[in-house]
Amino acid sequence: MSSADLTSERDLPPERETSAKGDLAPEHDGPRDTGMDDASLHRWLARTWRTPPGIIGALSSVDHKVIARRYLITAFVFLCLGGLNAVAMRIQLSGPQRGLIGPDLYNQLFTMHGVTMMFLFAVPIVQATGIYLVPLMVGTRNIAFPRLNAFSYWVYLSGGAFAWISFLLNMAPDVGWFAYVPLSGPEFGPGKRADVWAQMITYTEVSSLAVAVATIVTVLKQRAPGMSLDKIPLYVWALLVTSFVVLFAMPAVMITSTFLILDRLVGTHIFNPAEGGDALLFQHLFWFFGHPEVYIIFLPATGMVSAIIPVFARRPVFGYLGLVLSLIAVGFLSFGLWVHHMFATGLPKLGASFFTASSMMIAIPNGVQIFCWLASLWDGRPVIRTPLLFVFGFFFIFVIGGLSGVMLASVPLDLQVHDTYFVVAHFHYVLIGGSVFPLLGATYFWFPKITGRMMSERLGRWHFWLAFIGFNAAFFPMHLVGLWGMPRRVYTYPAELGWGNINLLISAGAVLFFLSFVLFAFNLVHGVLRGVPAGDNPWDAGTLEWATSSPPPSYNFTRIPVVTNVEPLWAERGTLPVATGLRVDARELLISTVAEAHPDIREKSATPSIWPLLAAIAVGGTFLYSIFTPWAIVWGAAPIAITLIGWFWPKGDPEDEE
Amino acid sequence: MNQRPAADLSGLPTFGHGPRSPTWWGTLGFMALEGTGFALAAGAYLYLATLWPNWRLSAPEPNHWPGTIVTLLLIVSLVPNHILNGYAKQCAIVPVRIGMVVMSLLGLAPLIVRWFEFLALNIYWDTNAYGSMIWILLGLHTTHLITDVGDTIVLTVLMFTHHGYSGRRFGDVGDNVFYWDFVVLTWIPIYLLIYWVPRLG
Numbered sequence: 001m002s003s004a005d006l007t008s009e010r011d012l013p014p015e016r017e018t019s020a021k022g023d024l025a026p027e028h029d030g031p032r033d034t035g036m037d038d039a040s041l042h043r044w045l046a047r048t049w050r051t052p053p054g055i056i057g058a059l060s061s062v063d064h065k066v067i068a069r070r071y072l073i074t075a076f077v078f079l080c081l082g083g084l085n086a087v088a089m090r091i092q093l094s095g096p097q098r099g100l101i102g103p104d105l106y107n108q109l110f111t112m113h114g115v116t117m118m119f120l121f122a123v124p125i126v127q128a129t130g131i132y133l134v135p136l137m138v139g140t141r142n143i144a145f146p147r148l149n150a151f152s153y154w155v156y157l158s159g160g161a162f163a164w165i166s167f168l169l170n171m172a173p174d175v176g177w178f179a180y181v182p183l184s185g186p187e188f189g190p191g192k193r194a195d196v197w198a199q200m201i202t203y204t205e206v207s208s209l210a211v212a213v214a215t216i217v218t219v220l221k222q223r224a225p226g227m228s229l230d231k232i233p234l235y236v237w238a239l240l241v242t243s244f245v246v247l248f249a250m251p252a253v254m255i256t257s258t259f260l261i262l263d264r265l266v267g268t269h270i271f272n273p274a275e276g277g278d279a280l281l282f283q284h285l286f287w288f289f290g291h292p293e294v295y296i297i298f299l300p301a302t303g304m305v306s307a308i309i310p311v312f313a314r315r316p317v318f319g320y321l322g323l324v325l326s327l328i329a330v331g332f333l334s335f336g337l338w339v340h341h342m343f344a345t346g347l348p349k350l351g352a353s354f355f356t357a358s359s360m361m362i363a364i365p366n367g368v369q370i371f372c373w374l375a376s377l378w379d380g381r382p383v384i385r386t387p388l389l390f391v392f393g394f395f396f397i398f399v400i401g402g403l404s405g406v407m408l409a410s411v412p413l414d415l416q417v418h419d420t421y422f423v424v425a426h427f428h429y430v431l432i433g434g435s436v437f438p439l440l441g442a443t444y445f446w447f448p449k450i451t452g453r454m455m456s457e458r459l460g461r462w463h464f465w466l467a468f469i470g471f472n473a474a475f476f477p478m479h480l481v482g483l484w485g486m487p488r489r490v491y492t493y494p495a496e497l498g499w500g501n502i503n504l505l506i507s508a509g510a511v512l513f514f515l516s517f518v519l520f521a522f523n524l525v526h527g528v529l530r531g532v533p534a535g536d537n538p539w540d541a542g543t544l545e546w547a548t549s550s551p552p553p554s555y556n557f558t559r560i561p562v563v564t565n566v567e568p569l570w571a572e573r574g575t576l577p578v579a580t581g582l583r584v585d586a587r588e589l590l591i592s593t594v595a596e597a598h599p600d601i602r603e604k605s606a607t608p609s610i611w612p613l614l615a616a617i618a619v620g621g622t623f624l625y626s627i628f629t630p631w632a633i634v635w636g637a638a639p640i641a642i643t644l645i646g647w648f649w650p651k652g653d654p655e656d657e658e
Numbered sequence: 659m660n661q662r663p664a665a666d667l668s669g670l671p672t673f674g675h676g677p678r679s680p681t682w683w684g685t686l687g688f689m690a691l692e693g694t695g696f697a698l699a700a701g702a703y704l705y706l707a708t709l710w711p712n713w714r715l716s717a718p719e720p721n722h723w724p725g726t727i728v729t730l731l732l733i734v735s736l737v738p739n740h741i742l743n744g745y746a747k748q749c750a751i752v753p754v755r756i757g758m759v760v761m762s763l764l765g766l767a768p769l770i771v772r773w774f775e776f777l778a779l780n781i782y783w784d785t786n787a788y789g790s791m792i793w794i795l796l797g798l799h800t801t802h803l804i805t806d807v808g809d810t811i812v813l814t815v816l817m818f819t820h821h822g823y824s825g826r827r828f829g830d831v832g833d834n835v836f837y838w839d840f841v842v843l844t845w846i847p848i849y850l851l852i853y854w855v856p857r858l859g
Contacts, residue, residue, distance in 0.1 A: 032668055034663075034668060209691055212691075213684055213687035213688060213691075216683070217680045217684050217687065220683055221680045221683055222680070247687060247690050247694070248690070248691070250691070251694040251695040252694070255698045255699060259702070259794075262783075262794070266783065266784065267784035268787075268789075268794070269784070269789075269790050270702070270787055270791065272787065275786040275787050276706065276713075276715045276786045276788055277787035277790070281702055281705055281706065284705070285702065536659070559661055562665050569659075574659075574660060575659070575661060575662045576661050576662070577662055577664030577665075578661045578662065578664060578665075579666070579667050580663045580665070581666045581667035581669070581670070582667055582668075590667060591674070591679070599665065599670055600678055601670055601671055601672065601673065601679070602670045603672070603673070641808060648812075649812075650821040652821075656821070656826070
C-alpha cells in the first residue's frame with residue numbers, strides 16, 4: 001500500500017479505534033458541498049470561515065483578506081510618513097542656506113525616508129497586494145500557512161512602529177538607508193541609532209520572508225484544478241518569482257545587519273580592518289540584497305501591468321510565454337548586478353566590466369516585457385480608464401529611469417555622478433515609475449474588488465495628471481543638478497553655486513506630487529463611503545478574483561472554480577465550472593499538484609488564533625531588548641518558545657487533527 | 659456567476675506525505691532561505707580568509723575533536739531518522755513514538771558536545787575577525803540545532819498524547835525528519851570551514 005492509498009482518517013488502520021478519544025471526533029467526516037443549495041452552502045461556509053467577533057477575534061484573524069487590508073492601510077500610512085520626510089527635506093532645500101532643519105535632523109530625515117519607503121512601504125505593499133489577490137486569483141480559500149501570515153503582519157507593524165517611535169525619541173538611524181560601515185560601526189556611530197537600524201531591518205525582514213514562503217506554497221500547491229503552469233495569471237507568476245527573489249535576497253540583509261549589531265554590541269571585528277575584518281564586505285553583503293530588492297519592488301508591479309493591460313486592451317496579453325520567461329530571467333539576473341552599486345570603491349577593472357555587462361543585460365528581458373505590452377495594446381481596442389493611464393505613466397517614467405540606468409551601468413559615467421542628485425533622479429524614476437505608478441493604477445483597478453465600490457474616474461484623471469506632472473517636475477531637474485555636481489544627502493548648499501532656482505522648481509514639483517497623494521487619499525475615502533456599487537466584475541476582466549462577489553466572502557468562493565483557460569472568465573462566460581466535494585463544517589481547501597494542478601488532497605486550513613500575535617510580541621520584545629544587551633536572546637528564548645508551542649499545539653478542532 | 663459541477667473532490671485523501679503536502683514545501687522554503695544565510699556567512703568567512711594573506715591572524719589552531727565527534731553523531735543520527743520516516747509514512751504510532759524519543763536523544767547528544775566545541779575553538783569572538791567568523795558560523799548552526807531539538811521534543815510529547823494518532827501529526831513527523839537532514843547536511847561544510855580550512859593556511 002502506498003502512502004497515496006492511506007487516504008483519510010476513515011482508512012487508517014483499525015488501531016485508531018482503540019487509541020482515538022477526546023478531541024478526535026468519532027465521525028471524521030462532515031457535510032459536503034455536493035448538491036447543497038446556495039443558501040445553506042453560504043450559511044455553512046460563512047460560519048466555518050468567519051473571523052470571530054470582538055477584539056480578541058479581530059486580533060486572532062487569519063483571513064488573508066483581513067490581514068492584507070491591514071497591511072495595505074499600514075503601508076499607506078508609512079508612505080504618507082515617508083512622504084512627509086521628503087516634503088520636509090524639500091522645504092529645507094528649496095533655497096540656499098535655509099535654516100529650517102539642522103544637519104543632525106536632516107540625517108535622520110533622509111535615513112527614515114529611505115528606510116520607510118524601502119522596508120516599510122514598497123516591499124510590504126507589494127507583498128500585501130499579493131496576500132489579498134494571489135489566493136483569489138488561484139482560486140483557493142485562504143493563503144497557505146495563514147497563521148504565519150498573521151504573524152508576519154504583527155512583526156511588520158511592530159517593526160515599523162519601532163523605527164518611528166525611535167524617530168520621535170530623536171534616536172532614529174542617521175546613517176543612510178544602507179548604513180555603511182565604518183560610519184555605522186562602533187567607532188563612528190555612537191548611541192543607539194545604528195542599532196535601531198540593524199535590529200529593525202533584521203526584524204521586519206522576518207515578516208517579508210514569512211510572506212514569501214506563504215505565497216510560494218499558495219501558488220505551487222493551492223491552485224484551482226486545471227490551472228496548470230501555463231494558465232497561471234501573469235500577476236501570480238510575478239509574485240511567485242518575486243517571492244523566490246525575497247527568499248534568496250533577504251537573508252543577505254539579515255546577515256549584514258546581524259553582523260553589524262554583533263560588531264557594535266559584543267565586539268566582533270567582522271567589518272573592522274584593524275583586526276582582520278573588512279568594511280567593503282558590508283557593501284557586498286548589503287547590495288547582494290539591495291539590488292534584488294529593486295526587483296522585489298519592480299516585478300510585482302510588472303505583474304500588475306500585465307493584469308491591467310489585457311482588461312483595458314480587451315484582448316488576452318500578447319506573448320504570455322515571453323512575459324513569464326522575462327520575469328524568471330529578471331529574477332535570476334537581479335542577483336548578478338550588485339557590484340554596480342560599488343563602482344566607486346576601486347574594484348578590479350575586470351570585475352567592474354563584468355557587472356557593467358550584466359547590468360546592461362537585464363535591460364533585455366525588461367525590454368521584452370515592454371514590447372509585449374505595447375503589442376497587446378496595439379492589437380487590442382484600448383479603453384482608456386484611470387488604471388490604464390497610470391500604466392502609460394509607468395511606461396514613460398520607467399523607460400527614462402531604465403535609460404539613465406544603462407548610463408549608470410558604465411563605470412566612467414558612474415564615477416562622475418556617484419552620490420550626486422543624478423543617482424537620486426535615476427532611482428526615483430525607476431522606483432516611482434516602475435512601482436508606484438503601477439501600484440496606483442492597480443489601486444483603481446482592484447479597489448472595487450476590495451471594497452465593493454468604484455473610485456471616482458474624474459478624480460482619478462485629475463490625480464493621474466497631477467502625479468505625472470508633479471513627479472517629473474520634482475525629479476527630472478535632479479538629473480541636471482546632479483550633473484552640475486550637487487551631492488545627495490547634503491542638508492544645504494551655498495548660494496554661490498547657483499543651484500537655488502532649480503532646487504526651488506524641484507521643491508515646487510515635490511509639493512505638487514504630494515498634493516496628488518492628498519487627492520488620491522480623498523478619492524480612496526470618497527470611494528469607500530460614496531462610490532458607485534461595483535458588482536462582481538466591473539471591468540469585465542478574465543481572472544478568477546472577479547468570479548466572486550465584491551468584496552469577497554470570508555471563504556472566497558462558494559465552490560472551487562475549475563480552470564480551462566488563462567482568462568477563465570472570458571472562456572466560460574455564463575456558467576463557471578466548479579469542483580464539489582469539500583467539507584463545509586471544517587476549513588477544508590484543495591491541494592493540487594505543482595505542475596498540472598491536478599486535485600490531490602483535501603487539506604485543512606488553520607483556524608483563527610491569538611498565538612501569532614503573542615509570538616510576534618515575544619520576538620519583537622527580544623529584538624528591542626537586544627539593542628541594549630546580548631542577553632536579550634537568552635531571556636527572550638523562553639517566551640518565544642512558549643508562544644510557538646501555544647501556536648502549534650492542537651486545540652481539538654477538526655482542522656488540527658486531520 | 660452560475661456554476662456547473664465539473665469535478666468531484668470528495669474521494670481525495672485528507673493528508674499526504676513529502677512533496678504532496680504544503681508543509682513539506684514550506685519547510686523547503688525555510689531551508690532555502692536559511693541555507694542562503696549559511697552560504698552567505700560561509701562566503702563572508704572565505705572572503706576575509708582570501709583577503710588576508712596571514713589568515714587565522716596568528717591565532718592557534720582549533721581543536722577539531724569535539725567538532726569531529728559532533729559530526730559523527732550527526733551522521734549516525736541520519737539512520738534512525740530515516741527509519742522513523744518510514745514508520746511515519748505507514749502511520750505506525752508505536753514505532754513512531756519510539757523513533758521520536760530516539761531522535762530527541764540523538765538531538766541532545768551533539769548539543770552537549772557542542773558546548774565543548776566553543777571552548778575548543780581556542781579563540782574568542784572579540785579577539786580578531788577570524789575568531790568572530792568561526793564563532794558566528796558555529797553559533798548559526800547551534801541556533802538551528804537548538805530550535806530543531808526543541809521542536810523534536812515538543813513533537814515527541816505531542817505524539818504521546820491523544821493528538822498523536824492523526825494523519826496530520828504523521829506528516830509533522832515526516833517534516834521533522836526532513837528538517838533534521840537539513841541540520842545535519844549544513845553542518846558538514848561548516849565543520850570543514852571551521853576546523854580544516856584554517857589548517858590549510
